[in-house]
Amino acid sequence: MVQRTAIILVGGEARRAGGREKYFFSYRGETFIDRLVTALSKVADEIIVVARDPEQCARFLHIGGVAIVPDIRTGIGPIGGIHAGVLQARGDLVFIAACDMPCINPAVVELLFSLIDTCDAAIPAWDENRLEPLHAVYRRTALLAYLRDHTSLSLRDMVRSIRARYIPVGLLRPMDPDLSTFTNINDLETLRRINHGHTEE
Numbered sequence: 001m002v003q004r005t006a007i008i009l010v011g012g013e014a015r016r017a018g019g020r021e022k023y024f025f026s027y028r029g030e031t032f033i034d035r036l037v038t039a040l041s042k043v044a045d046e047i048i049v050v051a052r053d054p055e056q057c058a059r060f061l062h063i064g065g066v067a068i069v070p071d072i073r074t075g076i077g078p079i080g081g082i083h084a085g086v087l088q089a090r091g092d093l094v095f096i097a098a099c100d101m102p103c104i105n106p107a108v109v110e111l112l113f114s115l116i117d118t119c120d121a122a123i124p125a126w127d128e129n130r131l132e133p134l135h136a137v138y139r140r141t142a143l144l145a146y147l148r149d150h151t152s153l154s155l156r157d158m159v160r161s162i163r164a165r166y167i168p169v170g171l172l173r174p175m176d177p178d179l180s181t182f183t184n185i186n187d188l189e190t191l192r193r194i195n196h197g198h199t200e201e
Contacts, residue, residue, distance in 0.1 A: 005091030
């Protein structure tokens with residue numbers, strides 16, 4: 001029985017990464033997408049990769065044990081990928097991740113799953129204005145209800161429209177002292193830096 005789903009959003013245009021596809025960047029000898037699938041398979045019952053179109057989907061067919069689906073509502077950013085992934089998901093709880101976060105820590109994700117309690121989401125928060133909506137756990141039914149008739153494409157508006165529990169990132173440090181799970185690789189310079197042993201929050 002599927003109780004937990006992990007959704008990986010890979011559909012971005014990679015404009016800030018020199019036009020290269022970030023999910024095939026390598027960190028410590030593995031591609032980002034392989035690292036994400038390995039990490040999330042430890043805490044989720046199914047993994048869904050959401051790409052922008054069928055052509056991009058074909059680039060992931062070599063990955064075993066995952067479902068690969070294209071955006072249904074195209075050209076609207078991450079919320080379009082979330083929509084396609086949630087429609088495919090079978091788990092009651094859904095962890096959503098961006099493809100440019102190769103250091104995701106399964107223990108942190110496990111804790112987020114446990115902290116959602118009766119809320120609609122468990123969202124890591126650096127402070128009241130800095131949230132991590134693409135490293136968070138959501139209740140599938142709440143997302144389906146919101147996405148049915150939303151008008152905003154903002155992830156912040158989505159989060160504010162559901163009963164979210166905000167998790168101070170300090171609570172995650174026992175599992176991940178440097179909070180490297182949130183390392184986001186937006187450009188080639190950051191990639192070079194983390195491959196030489198440095199991470200940034």
